[in-house]
Amino acid sequence: MFDYKLIEALAMVAREGGFDRAAKRSRTDPSAVENRKAEKTDWQMIINSIGNLNGKVIGDIGSGGGFFTLKFALAVGKAGKVYAIDNNQSNLDFIRSLAKKNHTA
Helix, strand or coil: CCCHHHHHHHHHHHHCCCCCCHHHHCCCCCCHHHHHHHHHCCHHHHHHHHCCCCCCEEEEECCCCCHHHHHHHHHHCCCCEEEEECCCHHHHHHHHHHHHHCCCC
């Protein structure tokens, strides 16, 4: 069964202005600009609008610098799993290092 709450949450992100694509081109810190912009969104409202995520499996498509990937990881807890999906390997490497640092890997 498809959960339309996720689509509604993604629509909220789009209405908030999306994320800065220039951050994906940065080689020094792929998340700096993107994550600063994401911090300005009402990310808690987006997470809450999806509903209870505890134990769920989430695919963060276009994960960029991992802002929502890490928020999702906290929301799903130890019983859940979050997959960061991005076409930029340096973004994925950065997310993996943040996840290890935050003990969410």
